Amino acid sequence: MPAQELLFEEEEAAAKPLSVIAYIETLNETLRGIEVSIVGEISKASFPPSGHVYFDLKDESGEGVLHCVVWRAIYENLGIRLEAGMRVVIVGSASVYAPRGELSFRVRAMELTGEGVLAKRYEELKRKLAAEGVFSEERKRAVADYPERIGVVTSRNGAVIHDILNNLGRFGFKVFLADARVEGPESVESLLAAVRRMAAVPMDVLIVARGGGSMEALQAFDNEALVRALIDFPVPVIAAIGHHQDVPLAALAADVHVSTPTAAANFLNRSWQDAASRLARDAERVRTSYGNALEYARRSLEFSRYEERLRAMRRAAEERLRYAERRVAGACDGLVRFARMRLDTAARIIAANDPAKNLRLGYTLVRYRGKIVKKAGSVPPDGEIEIQFSDGTISAKRTSS
Numbered sequence: 001m002p003a004q005e006l007l008f009e010e011e012e013a014a015a016k017p018l019s020v021i022a023y024i025e026t027l028n029e030t031l032r033g034i035e036v037s038i039v040g041e042i043s044k045a046s047f048p049p050s051g052h053v054y055f056d057l058k059d060e061s062g063e064g065v066l067h068c069v070v071w072r073a074i075y076e077n078l079g080i081r082l083e084a085g086m087r088v089v090i091v092g093s094a095s096v097y098a099p100r101g102e103l104s105f106r107v108r109a110m111e112l113t114g115e116g117v118l119a120k121r122y123e124e125l126k127r128k129l130a131a132e133g134v135f136s137e138e139r140k141r142a143v144a145d146y147p148e149r150i151g152v153v154t155s156r157n158g159a160v161i162h163d164i165l166n167n168l169g170r171f172g173f174k175v176f177l178a179d180a181r182v183e184g185p186e187s188v189e190s191l192l193a194a195v196r197r198m199a200a201v202p203m204d205v206l207i208v209a210r211g212g213g214s215m216e217a218l219q220a221f222d223n224e225a226l227v228r229a230l231i232d233f234p235v236p237v238i239a240a241i242g243h244h245q246d247v248p249l250a251a252l253a254a255d256v257h258v259s260t261p262t263a264a265a266n267f268l269n270r271s272w273q274d275a276a277s278r279l280a281r282d283a284e285r286v287r288t289s290y291g292n293a294l295e296y297a298r299r300s301l302e303f304s305r306y307e308e309r310l311r312a313m314r315r316a317a318e319e320r321l322r323y324a325e326r327r328v329a330g331a332c333d334g335l336v337r338f339a340r341m342r343l344d345t346a347a348r349i350i351a352a353n354d355p356a357k358n359l360r361l362g363y364t365l366v367r368y369r370g371k372i373v374k375k376a377g378s379v380p381p382d383g384e385i386e387i388q389f390s391d392g393t394i395s396a397k398r399t400s401s
Contacts, residue, residue, distance in 0.1 A: 034094070035091065037185065042085065042086045044056050045084065055068050077189060078110055078188065088113065090109070111185040140256075143204075143236045155182050167266060171272040178198045183217050191220055211261075240258050296392065383398045384396075
């Protein structure tokens with residue numbers, strides 16, 4: 001084919017026109033891939049029965065206006081009643097509505113700007129929730145002792161999660177992280193999605209955390225939908241949210257509110273640390289009791305040996321008597337009687353001096369520094385003594401001179 005004919009055919013193909021709807025579809029496909037964040041002022045807003053919200057966002061210079069729409073599901077989670085004059089940041093992408101050929105901006109996320117507007121909205125919502133009892137102590141749940149499975153909702157890229165992990169004790173905790181944006185127009189939806197994901201995870205307690213910031217930076221934590229998601233969460237919630245001048249509403253509604261992520265970790269450590277301390281004290285008491293029992297057994301053994309020696313002496317004396325009886329039997333009855341009398345006397349002396357018998361009669365043995373005390377003067381004032389009874393030993397202190 002000649003070059004001139006090929007060129008003519010390519011030019012003819014390139015010049016083929018598109019239909020209107022084909023062009024709009026191509027345009028919308030391109031626009032959907034261009035998501036941006038825009039700041040401006042609301043000039044008017046309408047609220048049709050569908051629940052979707054339509055408004056105009058004008059440039060601060062007054063030279064440009066953008067028609068916007070927020071679908072109902074997104075608007076209900078914003079916690080914002082749009083009004084003319086509000087300054088907002090919106091996130092989304094544009095599209096052309098084919099039947100009318102109108103370009104509009106579809107809002108996926110939004111947040112207010114300006115401390116004054118935020119403070120007013122904060123106070124209004126705070127009064128509303130307080131009237132419902134959302135912040136009452138009676139409604140709040142106690143965190144169980146010895147938690148093991150801990151959920152954390154925060155940004156995985158921030159310092160918060162590292163502060164929590166670094167300060168949790170070595171008590172076998174299992175930590176589950178749900179990554180979420182904690183600042184910006186998309187933070188509300190992101191936090192709500194993270195909380196919903198964590199509700200399906202078996203756990204003992206949930207921590208919602210982020211670092212400090214201004215009221216504008218922390219406005220997602222003043223969102224009504226997030227507050228209600230936390231009070232309806234299956235397990236107790238700890239809020240560790242760096243505060244603005246007023247405590248974020250999510251922190252006020254949480255079952256436990258601490259000032260920092262580190263404080264949240266320390267709160268969860270507490271019951272485990274107390275248990276470890278009690279275990280150490282109990283172990284020491286067991287060791288002390290066991291030592292005392294061993295000492296008592298040792299002293300009882302020594303006393304038993306003394307008794308055995310006395311019995312041996314008596315058996316030896318009786319054996320000598322029997323020997324003497326055999327020697328003098330038939331020769332001298334008087335001598336035998338005399339010997340028996342001496343033996344009985346000796347037996348009575350032995351019996352009278354038997355420590356075990358005396359102890360059973362109510363007498364005691366007193367020792368000072370391991371030696372038998374025979375005189376009161378042997379024990380100095382405040383001296384520690386041991387008093388042995390028939391069934392045990394006690395310690396005492398001399399209190400008079």
